[in-house]
Amino acid sequence: MSASQQHKIIAALHTLPFIDIDAEVAKRVEFLKHSLITADAKSLVLGLSGGVDSTTAGKLAQMACDQLNQQHHTTQYQFIAVRLPYGVQADEGDAQLALEFIQPSLRLEINIKAMVKGLDLAAESLIKVVNPSAHKLDFSRGNNKARARMTAQYYVASLLNGLVIGTDHGAEAITGFFTKHGDGACDIAPLFGLNKRQVRSLAAYLGAPDCLVHKTPTADLEEDNPQQADEESLGITYDQIDDYLEGKAVSSDVKQKLEQRYRQTEHKRQGPVTLYCNWDI
Structure with missing residues (x-):
């Protein structure tokens, strides 16, 4: 890796060391409004988990729909917040708190447990042949x-002429810490270009409850280790990731881990790999 690799990654992910929060909010709301108008869509759809990322993206989406309705003297634009629990969600209270903060145009709940269990049942013969470890099976x-949740969101968007919002931001993008074709799949990503602490800053600025702004991030996908903190899974803290994305000096160990993860997860940030993909990173 060259000495300029940090700068190349920062440029690719469009992160900045400092942001004007008021300007960022306005810019991202305008982006959502423009996306709706350009696509001739009437809805924005987002799976609301109760974490700071979906809370922030959801609030921006509701603001965009409210502004379009005011500008066009209509009620046709709506933000649809979809709860997507697997059975019973451990932090359901946080999700409900996020809903109360956002006040979405429409609230829906689709429990994905039957979808996931159905795939387990359909693949039962393969699982017996492969005989994966318990951890591998749980991870898969x-x-x-994550993919079932995105399938559900696209179903809702298809029914209601909507666009699906993703919550990807710089700290997730550099680490590839998302499921390909799961939470990494979306039509528009209004948080792109922000790091994690900047997302928290936007959430606080918008008036999100403090417990959500500072909530410990967790993907909460594996049943063997529910509510496992992202930082534990990554082996790197979000502060370290954000420092790197802001162009600050970080330890050689952190720099190596981040650049290795970025290289190994490039396929997640691109379309299907072809002969013409440039992986010279």
Whole structure:
């Protein structure tokens, strides 16, 4: 890796060391409004987990729909917040708190447990042949949960002429810490270009409850280790990731881990790999 690799990654992910929060909110709301108008869509759809990322993206989406309705003297634009629990969600209270904060145009709940269990049943013969370890099976099922959630969101968007919002931001993008074709799949990503602490700053600025702004991030996909903190899974803290994305000096160990993860997960940030993909990173 060259000495400029950090700068190349920062440029690719469009992160900045400092942001004007008021300007960022306005810019991202305008982006959502423009996306709706350009696509001739009437809805924005987002799976609301109760974490700071979906809370922030959801609030921006509701603001965009409210502004379009005011500008066009209509009620046709709506933000649809979809709860997507697998059975009973451990932090359901946080999700409900996020809903109360956002006040979405429409609230829906689709429990994905039957979808995931159905795939387990359909693949039962393969599982018996492969005989994966319990951890491998749990990890794969966790990815299936993320993909089931995205399938449900696209179903809702299809029924209601909507666009699906993703919550990807710089700290997730650099680490590839998302499920390919799961939470990494979406039509528009209004948080792109922000790091994790900047997402928290936007959430606080928008008035999100403090417990959600500072909530410990967790993917909560694996049943063997529910509510496992992202930082534990990554082996790197979000502060370290954000420092790197802001162009600050970080330890050689952190730099190596991040650049290795970025290289290994490039396929997640691109379309299908072809002969013409440039992986010179």
